[in-house]
Amino acid sequence: MAQELGFVTLAAEKITETELKSLKKSIDAMRNNVDNYDELDKEFHKIIASSGNNHINEAIIEPLMSFFYETYNNIMNSLAKYLYSSGSLWSTILYGCEPCYQ
Numbered sequence: 001m002a003q004e005l006g007f008v009t010l011a012a013e014k015i016t017e018t019e020l021k022s023l024k025k026s027i028d029a030m031r032n033n034v035d036n037y038d039e040l041d042k043e044f045h046k047i048i049a050s051s052g053n054n055h056i057n058e059a060i061i062e063p064l065m066s067f068f069y070e071t072y073n074n075i076m077n078s079l080a081k082y083l084y085s086s087g088s089l090w091s092t093i094l095y096g097c098e099p100c101y102q
Contacts, residue, residue, distance in 0.1 A: 007045070007061070010052030019051045038069050 015023070026044040030037060042065045049061035 007048050007052060007057055010054055010057070011048045014053050015051040019047060023047050023051075041065070042069075 011019075023044070026040065026047055030040045030044060033040060042062070045061055045065055046058075049057040
């Protein structure tokens with residue numbers, strides 16, 4: 001996301017020790033919990049946005065992240081439906097393509 005550079009720059013200048021610890025906990029949680037990754041990633045970005053003490057960044061991060069994940073999930077679902085509907089391509093992806101390795 002283009003906004004991330006601005007969020008990170010501001011956060012790097014103003015982040016507190018407490019926020020830094022929260023950020024580390026958030027990163028550790030994402031590494032250890034792939035089932036809830038989307039929500040943990042949103043929390044990670046909220047910490048960065050709030051660390052800059054900019055109320056506009058804090059206000060827009062949630063809608064931006066929700067839009068990002070909704071769009072990403074729609075694209076992945078559409079791709080999966082397309083691949084599933086074209087059986088031979090789906091089969092090749094799942095089971096490999098023997099002639100491809102020769």
